[in-house]
Amino acid sequence: MNKQEVLEKVKTIVAEQLGVAPERVTPEANFANDLGADSLDTVELVMAMEEAFKVEIPDDEAEKIVMVQQAVDYISQVAN
Amino acid sequence: MVSLELKRVVVTGLGAITPLGNNVSQYWQNLLQGCSGVGPITLFDASQHNCQIAAEVKGFDPSDYLERKEAKRMDRFAQFAVCASLQAIADAGLEINEFNAERIGAIIGTGIGGLKVLEDQQEVYLTRGSDRVSPFFIPMMIGNMAAGLTAIHTGARGPNSCTVTACAAGANAVGEAFRLIRHGYAEAMICGGTEATITPLCVAGFAAARALSTRNHEPTRASRPFASDRDGFVMGEGAGILVLEELEHAQRRQAHVYAEIVGxxxxxxxxxxxxxxxxxxxxxxxxxxxxxxxxxxxxxxxxxxxxxxxxxxxxxxxxxxxxxxxxxxxxxxxxxxxxxxxxxxxxxxxxxxxxxxxxxxxxxxxxxxxxxxxxxxxxxxxxxxxxxxxxxxxxxxxxxxxxxxxxxxxxxxxxxx
CATH class of the missing domain: 3.40.47.10 (Thiolase/Chalcone synthase)
Structure with missing residues (x-):
């Protein structure tokens, strides 16, 4: 799966989980500041991405993922 | 804030999500017309249960009142309570603002709380493991969250609590709210009860206690209080919320008063x-x-x-x-x-x-x-x-x-x- 495909899938998941329009889920979007995620949303989001991509994101890595692009980068790296 | 002189308390707002309609007007008209809200259970497959009937809330869409994301993080019992509370506040014409928010509170009772989310997450835990349990599980399940979320969605920062006295919980909530206003601890209270436990486990549990009617072939005739051939209760779901208000507070803003609550x-x-x-x-x-x-x-x-x-x-x-x-x-x-x-x-x-x-x-x-x-x-x-x-x-x-x-x-x- 290339990065573009990962991005598209992440966008769908984020839009669904956070209840925001998909076009707002840009690579630069910050989950908390731009998309309104709180601490519980963030945990749920990480779990949803783990399920969708069949990867494990350890807590210390998850804490560093605050923007959409960071999620895409991390998933692309571990999934491949 | 405490008053030695007892205040009079009136009902100025009503809100309801019920098996007979999702607002007070429909609920009341259907009550007067003698309609039954009971039917076959549709919320889950009840074909293996002794009791296969319930009075479900029909056509309820929390997104009529709440953002989709807000609704998603509430169990059904809390959705009912928050939506009925918003109806009651609107009916009362009560504006909650920075000047009065600390003198307006909420007490909403529930017998059980978020049983649906508990059953769903137990399934997740058993089939997929402990690290798959939702971070929203606990906050969605706990029974006090109907009152907590009602405060979040109305801005009422006064006394806030939850009564958990089984089938008396909603009445206890109204009674406690009445006393808070009567003794001067609040000017207005959002109060009542909520429940959403038409779930496989709950129906099985009440059936095991031999509390439920099993008149599955005649759902609308199953709930028959005082009748010689009654055989148990029929589980319902929904919420009923009242705005109680100190009489002079209500009169100052010329609010419509349904009744005085006196005891x-x-x-x-x-x-x-x-x-x-x-x-x-x-x-x-x-x-x-x-x-x-x-x-x-x-x-x-x-x-x-x-x-x-x-x-x-x-x-x-x-x-x-x-x-x-x-x-x-x-x-x-x-x-x-x-x-x-x-x-x-x-x-x-x-x-x-x-x-x-x-x-x-x-x-x-x-x-x-x-x-x-x-x-x-x-x-x-x-x-x-x-x-x-x-x-x-x-x-x-x-x-x-x-x-x-x-x-x-x-x-x-x-x-x-």
């Missing part, structure tokens, strides 16, 4: 976990205390909205209790069990029945007890069978009793002077 009685049987004490002594004292609290005599009571569950034990004990509390006047009082139409909303029932009682006072209409073609000989009072009645209602009581032996009576009165 609250609360007792415990101290007898058995699920069975009411034979002879209904605990319920008798609850009614007596509510009347005493209100400074009313038994012969002033026009109407009683009974707990009337359609279980063998309750309906006989409650009939005895009314006779003991009202004496000879018991023969003259109109009594109805609206659970014959709504089913039993457990912790939600005290809320929707307080609404029905306040509406009876406000409109001089008494909803019927349906399915009462052949009363139990031990239930020999006037239960307003089958058809609603137009009758002056100056004073009305609402009874709610719960597992644990909790007995609660609320007293409402027409606002005069």
């Amino acid at each position: 609250y009685g609360m007792t415990c049987d101290a007898y058995h976990m699920t069975t009411p004490i034979p002879g209904g002594k605990g319920a008798t004292r609850a009614m007596e205390l509510a009347l005493k609290d209100a400074g009313l005599f038994p012969n002033q009571v026009s109407y009683i909205n009974a707990h009337g569950t359609s279980t063998l034990a309750n309906d006989v004990a409650e009939t005895l209790a009314v006779k003991q509390a009202l004496g000879i006047h018991a023969e003259k009082v109109a009594i109805s069990a609206t659970k014959s139409m709504t089913g039993h909303l457990l912790g939600g029932s005290g809320g929707i029945e307080a609404i029905a009682t306040a509406m009876a006072v406000a409109t001089d209409r008494i909803p019927p007890t349906i399915n009462l073609e052949d009363p139990d000989p031990a239930c020999d009072l006037d239960y307003v069978p089958q058809l609603c009645r137009r009758q002056q209602v100056d004073v009305a009581l609402s009874n709610s009793f719960g597992f644990g032996g909790h007995n609660v009576t609320l007293a409402f009165k027409k606002l005069k002077g």
Whole structure:
């Protein structure tokens, strides 16, 4: 799966989980500041991405993922 | 803030999500018309259950009131409560702002809480492991969250709490809210009860306790309080929320007043976990205390909205209790069990029945007890069978009793002077 495909899938998941329009889920979007995620949303989001991509994101890595692009980068790296 | 002088308290707003309609107007019209909200269970596959019927809320869409994301992080019991609270606030025309927010609170009772999310997450835990359990599981499940979320969505920063007294929870919430205003701790309270437990585990549990009707072939006739052939209650779901307000506060803003709330009685049987004490002594004292609290005599009571569950034990004990509390006047009082139409909303029932009682006072209409073609000989009072009645209602009581032996009576009165 290339990065573009990962991005598209992440966008769908984020839009669904956070209840925001998909076009707002840009690579630069910050989950908390731009998309309104709180601490519980963030945990749920990480779990949803783990399920969708069949990867494990350890807590210390998850804490560093605050923007959409960071999620895409991390998933692309571990999934491949 | 505490007042030594007792304040008068009135009902100025109503909100309801019920098996008979998702607003107060529909709920009340359907009650008066004697409609049943009971049908086959659709919320899950009940084909393996002894009881396959319930009074479900139909066509409820929380996104009519809430952002999709906000609704998604609430269990159904909290969605019902928050949406009914928003209705009640709007009905009261009560603006909650930075000047009054700390003097307005919420107490919303529930018998059980977020059972659906608990059952779903237990399944996740067992099939997929501990690290797949949702971070929203606990905040969605805990019973106090209906009151907490109502505060978040209305901005009410005053007293906030939750009563968990089984089927008396909604009535306890209204009673406690009444006292807070009466003693000067708040100017207005959002209060009532909510429940959403038509789930596989809950239906199985109540069925195991032999509490539920199994009249699966005749759903609309299954909830039959005071009838000789009753065989248990029918589970319902929904929320009933009232805005209570200090009288002068309501008058200053020229609010519409449905009724005055004048009394609250609360007792415990101290007898058995699920069975009411034979002879209904605990319920008798609850009614007596509510009347005493209100400074009313038994012969002033026009109407009683009974707990009337359609279980063998309750309906006989409650009939005895009314006779003991009202004496000879018991023969003259109109009594109805609206659970014959709504089913039993457990912790939600005290809320929707307080609404029905306040509406009876406000409109001089008494909803019927349906399915009462052949009363139990031990239930020999006037239960307003089958058809609603137009009758002056100056004073009305609402009874709610719960597992644990909790007995609660609320007293409402027409606002005069």
